[in-house]
Structure formats: C-alpha cells, structure tokens
Amino acid sequence: MIKSDTFVSVVLIVKNQTEKLIGYIDKLSPYLNHYLNDYEIVIIDQDSRDGLEKEIPKSLATHQSIRHIRLSQEENNDVALAAGLENAIGDFVINLNIESDDVEVVLPLMEQALLGNDIIVCTSNKVSSYFYKKIKRISIRLLKSIGYTLPNDSTGTFCFSRRAVNAITESGRYYCKLHMRMSNIGYTLHPFDANKYTYPNQKKNITSGITETLHYMVFNSTKPLRWMSFLGIMGSVLAMIFSIYSLLVHLINDTVASGWTTTILFMSMLFAILFTMLSFFGEYLARLLNDRSEHKDYNVVYEKNSSVMLNEDRSNVLFTSVNNEVNKSQTGRNK
Numbered sequence: 001m002i003k004s005d006t007f008v009s010v011v012l013i014v015k016n017q018t019e020k021l022i023g024y025i026d027k028l029s030p031y032l033n034h035y036l037n038d039y040e041i042v043i044i045d046q047d048s049r050d051g052l053e054k055e056i057p058k059s060l061a062t063h064q065s066i067r068h069i070r071l072s073q074e075e076n077n078d079v080a081l082a083a084g085l086e087n088a089i090g091d092f093v094i095n096l097n098i099e100s101d102d103v104e105v106v107l108p109l110m111e112q113a114l115l116g117n118d119i120i121v122c123t124s125n126k127v128s129s130y131f132y133k134k135i136k137r138i139s140i141r142l143l144k145s146i147g148y149t150l151p152n153d154s155t156g157t158f159c160f161s162r163r164a165v166n167a168i169t170e171s172g173r174y175y176c177k178l179h180m181r182m183s184n185i186g187y188t189l190h191p192f193d194a195n196k197y198t199y200p201n202q203k204k205n206i207t208s209g210i211t212e213t214l215h216y217m218v219f220n221s222t223k224p225l226r227w228m229s230f231l232g233i234m235g236s237v238l239a240m241i242f243s244i245y246s247l248l249v250h251l252i253n254d255t256v257a258s259g260w261t262t263t264i265l266f267m268s269m270l271f272a273i274l275f276t277m278l279s280f281f282g283e284y285l286a287r288l289l290n291d292r293s294e295h296k297d298y299n300v301v302y303e304k305n306s307s308v309m310l311n312e313d314r315s316n317v318l319f320t321s322v323n324n325e326v327n328k329s330q331t332g333r334n335k
Helices: 018-035 052-062 077-087 103-114 130-145 162-170 178-184 206-220 223-252 257-292 319-334
Strands: 008-014 039-045 066-071 092-096 119-123 154-161 189-193 300-305
Touching (some): 018 039, 018 103, 066 077, 077 092, 077 178, 092 103, 103 119, 130 206, 154 162
Parallel strands (some): 039 066, 119 189
16 A cells, blocks of 8 residues: 655644553554654643653654653643644644544545645534533524634544644634634635544533633624623613603602612612623633733643654655756856
8 A cells, every 4th residue: 555645743632641642642653654654643741740751752762753742731722732733744734632533533634635625623413412402503603603613513623734724823822712713714614524533531511512602702702792881781771761760750659669679679680780791891801911911822841752763765855856956056067
C-alpha cells in the first residue's frame, strides 16, 4: 500500500489522563505510521498531576513524531484547542478526544478534507441524552440568533485545513470565542457523521446544555446585553403604568392601602429584572477586563519531542534537482 504524503497533525488535549493517553498513543501512532509518510501527534497537557511527566518519555522513546506541550495551568477548552492549532504544522489539523474518539476516524476526515472542505465538524446522535434532545430546538434558535452555526450534535472533534487554521489563529483572542470564529471566518462547515467512530463516556444533559448555551451567548455576542436592556425598558414602562394607575386610584378613591400586596409583588418583579440585568452587566464587564489585560491566553512550561529517528531514506528535495540548480548557478557565475 502506498502511504499518503499529506502531512496530518493530530492534537490531543489531556488533563490527568496519563494511563488512557499512553494506551491511546500506542494505537494512534502505528495507525498513522501505516497510512501516512508525514504526521505528528501534538499533546496539549493541561498541567496534569498524575505522573504524565514521568510516563511520557517512554512514549517519546518508542514512537516518532510526538510533541508533548505542557501548559502552566488548566485553560478553557477553547484556549487549549487554540494552543494545539497554533503549534501544529501539518497540512491538516485534527483534534481527537482520547475518551470517545476511535483513532480510525483520522483517515476518513483526511479524505474529506482533501475534497476541499476547510472545516469538518464531526457529529453524532450519541452525544446527547434523551431529555437534552427534547429541548435542543430552543437552544438551536438562541444560538443561531447570535450567528453560531455549528451543528448542535457536534462531538467537539474537528478537522481544519492549513488556511482555516491560519484564519482562526491570526485574529483576536481565543478565550470562549474559538467556536464562534470557526462559524464566522467564511469557510463552509462540512458535517461528518462520526457515529461509528464515537463512543462517548457521558452525554450532554439539560444542565450542560443550558450552561453551554449561555456560555456561547454571553461570551460571543452583544445581543443578550441588548435583550437585557430591552427587558429593563419594559420594566420601566410597567412601573410608569403602575404609578399612573396608583394616581388615578388615589384621585377616585382614597383607600389605596388595599393594593399593598400588589405593590410588594410588583416591586419584587422589578428587582428581579434589575438584578438579572446586573448579572449580565457583570459578565460583560468581566469579558472587557479580560480582553483589556496584557496576559497571554496560555503559557507553555516546556515542550518535549520524540527521540525516535524519522525515515532517513526520505528527503524533501531530490539530490538531482539540487545538483542541477547548483550547476546552473555556478555556470552563471563563471560567465
């Protein structure tokens, strides 16, 4: 079988998963070596504390083309993935979840990418629980209203072309914005049915669905802020109507004390609206402060590479071509 000359980078993001990572590499590396001439495995280590620092040198001495990049602290998943994209050098970059993705998904994703698809999004109906599927329509509508167009059944596994990686990493900060940038950089998102390659150990539930929806809405769009502003305006209008009503009642009938309960309930509603608005203002202020700060999105403690030699019989440039170019240049100089 002829191996492909396409250079593929596989990104693995891990946190205290040493045993699973070592076993995953033992399957992934031979698989890549069987089908590809050029590849790399980029491990983004989120400051693991379960002995990965001691165990990974064994894999580096056994398998070729592994890069272990250790971050100084655990980061948001968007930032960790961005770190992998920034450090990957392949023609195509694929991130895999060692908990749920079969290593054999790499070749089908590469084949789809070679057809001209710049961003491939793996989808599976296995990632959502029964109750989550019932309410996901509301989530889809809310996310589409802010321009988030990723498939709702996305597994979190993607394949990027080199130009898509460059477009994603060249602009802006990464925190909580990577997936929105994928949606809006202009390249078509191509869904890939990964049901036969996905084995999730846990599914999205209602709680995680609500959290994820709010996460993307608050940190990726100003529309929720405008919605809260509109809610505040409506509260002000209701308060004005109520004050006019109280004035009319006072003019017609002096026994205003009978509406005390109604007043308390209405004031409670207004305070609920007020504090809801304040909570959103707080989120956006935190976002502004984070964007204005000068610290990096992530810090690398160190990087270790495989000590296994690559195939030294292969070369990127033919010696005959080099000799011809040298001869031509020398002939020109002699003239």
